[in-house]
Every structure is written in structure tokens, then in C-alpha cells.
Amino acid sequence: MHIHRLEKIWIGFGLAMLLIFLLLTGVAAFAMGISPPSSSSHENMHHGKVDPTKLQTTAPFDKPGLKQIGDNEYEAVLIAYAFGYNPDTIDIPHGAKVHFIVTSSDVVHGFEIPGTNVNFMAEPGEVTELTHTFDKAGQFLVLCNEYCGTGHEMMKMTINVK
Amino acid sequence: MISTSSITAGKPFHENDGQLVLAHVLFAFAALLLGGIAGLLQAMVRGGTITLPHGIGYYQLLTAHGVLMALIFTTYFIIGFLYGGVAKTTGRLLPTTLALGWTGFLLMSMGTAVGTVFILLNKATVLYTFYAPMKASPYFYVALALVVVGSWLSGYGIFYQYNYWRKTHPGERSPLFSFMSVVTMLLWQVATLGVAAEVLIQLIPWSFGWVDTINVLLSRTLFWYFGHPLVYFWLLPAYICWYVVIPKVIGGRIYSDALARLSFLLLFVFSIPVGFHHQLMEPGISQFWKFLQVALTLMVVVPSLMTAFSLFATFELAGRAKGVRGVFGWLKVLPWNDVRFFAPFMGMLIFIPAGAGGVINASYQLDEVVHNTLWITGHFHLTVATSVALTFFGIAYWLIPAVTNRRLTPRLNKLGLWQTWIWVIGMFFMSGSMHTVGLLGAPRRTAYTTYGDNAQASGWIPYEVVMAIGGMILFVGVLLMIYNIYALLQAPAGYEEFPIGEELDGAEPTPKLFERWGVWLGISVVLIFVAYTIPVVEMIQTGVGSPGYKTW
Ligand code: HEM
Ligand SMILES: [Cu+2]
Ligand SMILES: [Cu+2]
Numbered sequence: 038m039h040i041h042r043l044e045k046i047w048i049g050f051g052l053a054m055l056l057i058f059l060l061l062t063g064v065a066a067f068a069m070g071i072s073p074p075s076s077s078s079h080e081n082m083h084h085g086k087v088d089p090t091k092l093q094t095t096a097p098f099d100k101p102g103l104k105q106i107g108d109n110e111y112e113a114v115l116i117a118y119a120f121g122y123n124p125d126t127i128d129i130p131h132g133a134k135v136h137f138i139v140t141s142s143d144v145v146h147g148f149e150i151p152g153t154n155v156n157f158m159a160e161p162g163e164v165t166e167l168t169h170t171f172d173k174a175g176q177f178l179v180l181c182n183e184y185c186g187t188g189h190e191m192m193k194m195t196i197n198v199k
Numbered sequence: 200m201i202s203t204s205s206i207t208a209g210k211p212f213h214e215n216d217g218q219l220v221l222a223h224v225l226f227a228f229a230a231l232l233l234g235g236i237a238g239l240l241q242a243m244v245r246g247g248t249i250t251l252p253h254g255i256g257y258y259q260l261l262t263a264h265g266v267l268m269a270l271i272f273t274t275y276f277i278i279g280f281l282y283g284g285v286a287k288t289t290g291r292l293l294p295t296t297l298a299l300g301w302t303g304f305l306l307m308s309m310g311t312a313v314g315t316v317f318i319l320l321n322k323a324t325v326l327y328t329f330y331a332p333m334k335a336s337p338y339f340y341v342a343l344a345l346v347v348v349g350s351w352l353s354g355y356g357i358f359y360q361y362n363y364w365r366k367t368h369p370g371e372r373s374p375l376f377s378f379m380s381v382v383t384m385l386l387w388q389v390a391t392l393g394v395a396a397e398v399l400i401q402l403i404p405w406s407f408g409w410v411d412t413i414n415v416l417l418s419r420t421l422f423w424y425f426g427h428p429l430v431y432f433w434l435l436p437a438y439i440c441w442y443v444v445i446p447k448v449i450g451g452r453i454y455s456d457a458l459a460r461l462s463f464l465l466l467f468v469f470s471i472p473v474g475f476h477h478q479l480m481e482p483g484i485s486q487f488w489k490f491l492q493v494a495l496t497l498m499v500v501v502p503s504l505m506t507a508f509s510l511f512a513t514f515e516l517a518g519r520a521k522g523v524r525g526v527f528g529w530l531k532v533l534p535w536n537d538v539r540f541f542a543p544f545m546g547m548l549i550f551i552p553a554g555a556g557g558v559i560n561a562s563y564q565l566d567e568v569v570h571n572t573l574w575i576t577g578h579f580h581l582t583v584a585t586s587v588a589l590t591f592f593g594i595a596y597w598l599i600p601a602v603t604n605r606r607l608t609p610r611l612n613k614l615g616l617w618q619t620w621i622w623v624i625g626m627f628f629m630s631g632s633m634h635t636v637g638l639l640g641a642p643r644r645t646a647y648t649t650y651g652d653n654a655q656a657s658g659w660i661p662y663e664v665v666m667a668i669g670g671m672i673l674f675v676g677v678l679l680m681i682y683n684i685y686a687l688l689q690a691p692a693g694y695e696e697f698p699i700g701e702e703l704d705g706a707e708p709t710p711k712l713f714e715r716w717g718v719w720l721g722i723s724v725v726l727i728f729v730a731y732t733i734p735v736v737e738m739i740q741t742g743v744g745s746p747g748y749k750t751w
Contacts, residue, residue: 039707051504062563119750151640154567162743163482182571182642186750190648
């Protein structure tokens with residue numbers, strides 16, 4: 038099948054862009070670790086699956102909240118439920134590195150801090166992990182961005198960075 | 200149109216075939232009207248302009264809007280259009296084809312009716328993606344199953360007609376329109392297997408209470424195995440119009456039959472093993488599989504660029520054949536005043552920024568910025584609600600008269616041009632502000648809220664007011680479109696051309712390989728197995744069950 042010379046150039050250009058582009062995102066993801074939350078993205082602290090009906094007795098969700106694990110480094114264990122988060126406020130020291138460990142005790146929820154890149158899902162049965170460094174002080178809104186029922190638009194929590 | 204086509208009468212469209220096409224198209228526009236009413240109310244609620252009277256919930260409206268627009272309007276219009284083109288290019292519809300078409304129509308319509316009733320009763324306020332473990336009435340899922348099974352029968356009708364044509368025309372190349380219809384319906388068959396498995400194996404037994412729990416991650420994966428090719432199912436018929444119909448409307452030729460077929464086959468192959476790009480922000484799927492599917496997603500660049508090339512080649516060659524010179528001289532001789540061209544052309548034009556937005560969404564890390572924000576809603580109001588919808592509107596202006604043996608009058612043509620402008624302007628405001636406020640973080644699928652007077656969230660409201668203004672303009676567009684459909688049904692009797700383009704003289708022959716369906720289906724199945732087997736087996740083995748909830 039004959040393909041016009043200009044069309045070959047055009048498609049070649051497209052393929053080249055594609056390659057460069059996959060290379061950039063690929064290096065960012067696999068070499069620099071800049072990637073969305075995934076089951077195996079934080080191998081060392083992977084909590085696997087949980088039974089959503091037994092969170093009260095399953096570590097770490099039996100004690101939700103902020104826990105210091107290092108020098109200005111914290112774990113934030115949170116449970117999303119219809120229609121809120123437990124706990125509904127956490128205070129984080131300025132500049133702290135926080136590992137979010139989040140699940141849901143009922144339906145699917147979202148976890149978004151507008152103005153930052155923190156944006157992921159909380160699902161029953163699964164544990165989502167994401168690390169973020171809070172290098173700006175202030176009060177941050179966390180909102181649910183996945184429809185979860187009638188009270189969805191009221192579902193939020195607060196993070197105070199001071 | 201007062202083109203030569205309507206003056207020189209041609210063969211009338213057979214009544215039985217015309218009725219099947221018309222039934223689908225009218226059903227589609229009824230869904231557009233109802234969905235448009237819901238859309239208007241949503242936009243006004245979010246902008247804080249109105250509060251809904253007690254008894255109607257925002258999310259109930261949103262469920263109705265999503266189902267009626269994304270599933271019903273599109274599917275009915277597509278089936279009607281494909282049957283029309285298949286009848287036009289392969290000869291009258293065979294009795295078996297007609298029987299399959301009508302049975303499909305009846306099943307889908309039963310499903311739509313039942314589903315709508317359960318949405319209105321507030322028993323299925325789970326949005327059109329019906330994510331578990333929110334649990335709707337089992338009859339809502341049964342209704343969805345009816346729609347899917349009905350659409351399968353409609354697909355079989357097209358396969359049957361195509362096979363019959365091939366058997367009676369040995370060694371000949373099938374008509375391009377019919378070939379493309381077969382690809383579209385084949386894609387639909389393979390894609391809907393995912394949602395059918397989700398509904399039949401997981402949701403129905405669970406919602407009836409036969410099993411207690413559901414594997415949430417698996418259900419979402421099956422849904423998105425279907426959800427991405429769903430968007431190509433909307434797009435391919437629009438491409439049929441751009442590749443096959445538009446060349447004829449502008450008085451040009453199809454640039455290359457072979458390349459057109461190849462781009463359809465590539466779209467088929469690369470549209471299915473990619474659903475994880477809708478699940479980038481969720482747990483339970485490893486990074487490797489997400490990234491692999493991102494790479495496969497972006498392969499769509501190739502057929503997309505081929506399509507853009509072919510279309511502009513057709514435009515330019517048509518202009519040159521009319522004797523125009525200069526690099527862009529051909530632009531001037533395009534039939535800007537012909538709605539059959541203008542509406543789909545605006546659709547194509549808007550597909551350029553819309554497609555660029557899609558590349559952003561699929562770009563792995565970048566999705567963290569836009570995931571589940573109004574940016575996404577803005578994105579698909581450009582792709583499906585503008586590029587695809589305007590193309591479908593443009594088709595309706597000739598399809599309805601062609602199958603009812605009437606003609607498009609100059610007055611209706613002019614109203615059509617107005618309708619197109621109204622839609623584009625309304626969408627500029629609505630989708631533009633959705634994109635902007637989404638980047639600021641405003642979530643999608645969320646009723647009016649300031650999160651307790653939070654300053655940041657309050658700052659989003661002005662954008663949502665603009666969104667509401669755009670929504671009102673769009674609603675005027677919906678009403679005008681409905682009037683145009685009504686007027687087309689009253690148009691004077693006569694002949695309206697069903698435009699089917701012909702290939703350029705001296706174009707390369709089309710390789711026989713393009714109609715060896717086993718090969719293409721085989722490639723598709725291999726890619727699907729590569730992309731999905733390991734992660735899905737893992738989900739099944741390690742999955743945790745969730746009970747159901749009714750949180751609305
Ligand atoms: C009068 C014209 C329209 C208006 C005013 C309108 C308005 C809206 C608004 C405001 C939302 C989002 C609400 C939210 O996320 O909270 C929405 C969602 C949506 N619209 Fe439209 N829309 C229109 C036409 C269309 C068309 C023609 C289609 C498709 C063919 C469409 C497909 C959708 C879909 C699939 C959703 C997502 C539903 C969901 O998130 O569950 N819309 N629309
Ligand atoms: Cu929510
Ligand atoms: Cu997709």
C-alpha cells in the first residue's frame with residue numbers, strides 16, 4: 038500500500054512525539070518515583086488489602102490519625118466514610134513529609150487537596166498510599182471528589198500546617 | 200439543500216428501511232431533550248442560580264443526564280445512522296436484518312423505559328457509571344442488560360447484511376460505509392463483554408441478594424474495560440461521516456479508501472486494552488500495568504493523525520479541482536453555508552483542542568492535577584457533546600429527509616447554521632469555565648457547595664455561574680434542534696441525497712488483508728490478554744468483598 042510522502046512525515050512526527058513523551062513520563066515514573074498511587078509504588082510500606090467491615094480491629098486503621106515515624110516524617114492513617122473522614126482534622130508541622138494511608142469503610146470516595154497534586158481514590162478493601170511534603174503553611178481543605186451519596190458535596194476534612 | 204441533488208430526483212429510500220432508521224433517530228432526539236432539561240438544571244444548581252424543589256435530587260438529575268446523553272442518545276443515533284448507510288450502500292435491508300434491527304430496538308427501548316422509571320423513583324441514583332458498592336435496585340441493572348443485549352442484536356443485523364453482500368459479490372471490495380459500520384459494531388461487541396460480565400456476574404446476583412458481597416476493584420476494572428472503547432463507539436460513526444459523507448457534500452473525493460480502512464482497524468485494536476487510564480489514581484493496580492495501558496492509549500495518535508491528514512487532503516484536493524490557488528485558497532470554496540458540512544466541520548475543529556485535552560488526561564502523572572475535577576467534564580463536553588454531537592446533528596439534516604423521502608429546505612438549512620453557532624458559543628462558555636475551574640480544583644459530580652464558606656471553594660462559584668450561562672445557551676440550542684427535527688418531519692416531499700463519497704481516481708488498491716476479520720480480532724484479543732490477564736487474575740485471587748450500600 039502506498040502512503041504519500043507528506044503523510045509519512047506527518048505520522049513519523051507523531052510517533053516521535055509519542056516516544057519522547059513516553060520516555061519523559063516513564064523516566065519520571067520509574068526512575069524518579071513521581072507517580073500516581075499504585076499497589077506496589079511504596080513497596081516498603083505496602084499494607085495490602087483490608088476487610089472494609091473490620092477496620093476497627095485491623096491495623097493501622099484501628100488507630101486512625103497522625104503518627105510520627107521519623108525526623109519530621111509522619112504517617113497519616115485516614116478512613117473515608119459517607120460523608121466524612123476520620124479524623125476530620127489533622128495538624129501537621131511545617132515542612133513535614135506525610136505518608137497518607139487511606140481506605141474507605143463503605144463506598145468509593147475521593148481525597149483531593151485543591152491547589153496541590155494530592156488527588157486519589159479511597160476504595161473499600163484497598164489501601165491507597167501517597168507521600169506529600171507540606172512546605173507551605175496554612176489551612177488546607179480536603180474534599181471528596183468521587184460521588185458517594187446525598188451528602189457528597191459536604192464531605193471534607195481540614196489539614197492545618199503550622 | 201438547493202444543490203443539484205434535491206433537484207434531480209433519485210431512487211426513493213425504501214419505506215421499511217426508512218422506518219427503522221427514523222425510529223432510532225427520533226428516540227435519540229427525545230433522549231437529547233430530556234437529557235438537556237436535566238443538564239440545564241444541573242448547570243443552574245451548580246452556579247447557585249436555583250435550588251431544586253424538594254423531591255428532586257441533584258444526583259438523580261445527573262444520573263438521568265449521564266444515562267440519557269452518554270448511553271441512549273448516542274447508541275440510538277449511531278444504530279439508526281449505520282442502518283441507513285448500510286441500506287444505502289449494500290442494497291435494501293434483508294428481512295433478517297430488519298428483524299434483528301427491530302428486536303434490538305424493542306429490547307433497548309424496554310431497557311431505557313425501565314431504567315428511566317427507576318431513576319425517577321430515586322432507586323438508582325448511582326450515576327451512569329454505577330460504581331459498586333453503591334447498590335441500586337436490581338431492576339436498574341436488568342434494564343442496563345436489556346439495553347446492551349438489544350444493541351448486540353442490532354450489531355448482528357449489520358454483520359448479517361454485510362456477510363450476505365460479500366457472499367453475493369465474491370472478490371469485490373465491500374462498500375466503505377458498510378465496512379466501517381462493521382468495525383464500529385465489532386468494537387462494540389468486544390467492548391460490551393466487560394460491562395456485561397460486570398452486570399450479569401457481579402451486580403445482578405449481588406443486588407438481588409443472592410450473594411452478599413462484591414469485589415469492587417474487579418467491578419471497576421470490568422466497567423472501564425468497556426468505558427474507554429465506549430468513547431470510540433461514539434467517535435467512529437462521526438469519523439464515518441467525516442471520511443465518507445463529507446467528501447461528497449463538498450464535491451470532492453475520498454482521499455484513500457485503504458488508509459481510511461486502516462485507521463479504523465487501528466482504532467479498533469488500540470481502543471480496548473487501555474481502560475486503566477481511568478483508574479490511574481486508584482489503589483490495587485500496579486504501576487507497571489497502568490503505564491503499559493497508558494502507552495497503548497497514546498497509540499491512538501497514529502490513526503488520529505492519519506484521519507486529520509486524509510480530511511484536510513480531501514478539502515484541499517476538492518478546492519484545487521475547482522481551480523483555486525494559493526496555500527489556503529481551498530478554504531474559501533468550502534460550502535460554509537451548507538449545514539451538512541458546517542455542523543460536522545465545527546465538530547472536527549473542536550476535536551483538535553478536545554484531543555489535546557485527552558492526551559493531558561492520559562498522561563499518567565498529569566492526571567493527578569485533573570482527576571475527577573470539572574476539567575474532565577469540560578473535556579468530554581468538547582469530545583462527545585460537541586465533536587460527536589454536532590456531527591450527528593449535521594447528519595440528521597439530510598438523514599431524516601433522505602429516509603422519509605422529503606428534502607432539506609433552505610430555511611431549515613439556515614436554522615441549522617444558527618443551531619451550530621448557538622451550540623459552539625454555549626459550549627465555549629460552559630466547557631471553557633469547566634476546564635478552568637477544574638484546574639483550580641473544583642470537583643465534578645458535586646452539587647452546589649462552598650464547603651462551609653471555605654475561601655478557596657467560594658472562589659470557584661463565579662466560574663460556575665459562567666458555566667450556568669453556557670448551559671442556558673446550550674439549552675436554547677437543544678430546543679432549536681428539537682424544533683428542526685420536528686420541521687424536518689414536515690418538510691416537503693421530494694428527494695434528499697444520502698451523500699456517499701467516491702474514492703479519488705488512481706488511488707491505490709485496498710489490501711485484501713483489511714477484510715480478514717479473524718486477523719484483526721486475533722490481534723485485538725492478544726493485546727487484551729497481554730494488558731489485562733495478570734492484573735485481573737490478581738484482583739480475583741486477592742479481592743476482598745464489600746457489602747452493598749444505599750447512600751442516597
Ligand atoms: C444542554 C446541553 C448540556 C448541558 C447544559 C450539560 C450540562 C452538564 C453538567 C453541568 C454536567 C456536570 C455536572 C457535574 O459533574 O456535577 C454534565 C455532565 C455530563 N454530561 Fe452534559 N450537558 C449538556 C449536554 C450533554 C451532551 C449532548 C452529552 C453527551 C452526548 C452530555 C454528556 C454528559 C455526561 C456523560 C456527563 C457526566 C455525568 C456524570 O458525571 O455522571 N452532556 N452535563
Ligand atoms: Cu463523595
Ligand atoms: Cu478513556
